Amino acid sequence: MNRKVGLFFGTFNPIHTGHLIIANHMAEYSDLEEVWLVVTPHNPLKKKSSLLDDHQRLEMVYKACETYEKLKPSNIEFGLPQPNYTVNTLAHLQEKFPTNDFCLIMGEDNLKSFHKWKNHEVILENHEIYVYPRIAEGIADPTLLHNPKITKVDAPIVEISSTFIRKSIKESRNVRPLLDQKVWEYIDLMNFYR
Incomplete structure (x- = not known):
């Protein structure tokens, strides 16, 4: 029996508590055994x-x-040609880890534009997609939500953005509650986003 691994892609610039809440929720409240946070170069x-x-x-x-x-960082895309596409990363991972079934994790807002992704039909044919809710204009194509390969997970809606955090740090505001303690210490130490 293959292990089900969720892939949560992002630039994580920086990673914040919203990312962790969603990744952890997927790991704890779905049938995914692990969630890999894939840092997009x-x-x-x-x-x-x-x-x-x-x-x-x-x-x-x-x-x-x-x-x-159950949460693992991944730099798998660092060694792939740029700009890279999800379909290539999935093929690469499946080859490298044949005993894992890789599933995509995405917000409902991303599902809305999924039809524009390179080879999205291939992705849907070979991988399940786990969707978490977002407050966004309009929702995903209802036919997609009824696709047996797509699972809607009732995760908490977290509206924290990395852009907001970067801007706030630049303005010398205290954003510590929005970041993991160690992440905040690292940002502070390295003087990032100032």
């Missing part, structure tokens, strides 16, 4: 300049996951 849709170095973001994910048995 460079999302083709985002400006590179606003991103911290890949390894610094990975370091923050390591610090955030330390005390969670």
Whole structure:
């Protein structure tokens, strides 16, 4: 029997308590045995300049996951050609870890634009998708939500954004409650986002 592993992709710039709440909820309240937080080196849709170095973001994910048995940081995309697409990462992971069944974790807002993803039909054919709710304009295509490969998980709705955290740090505001203690200490020590 293969192990079910959820993949939670993100730039995690920085990783915050919202990410941890969702990842942990998926690990604890679905049939996923583990959740890997996959640090995206460079999302083709985002400006590179606003991103911290890949390894610094990975370091923050390591610090955030330390005390969670079922959450694992992953740098799997660091070695893949850029810009990278999810379909390639999934193929690479499946080859590297044949005894795992990899599932995608995404917000309902991402599911809405899923049809624009490269080879989205291939992804849906070979992988399950676990969707968490978001407060967003409109919802995903209802036909998608009825797809047997898509599971809607009733996770808490957390509206914290990394952009908001970066902006707040720049303005010298206290955002410690929004970050894991070790992540906050690392950001402070390294003088990130100031």
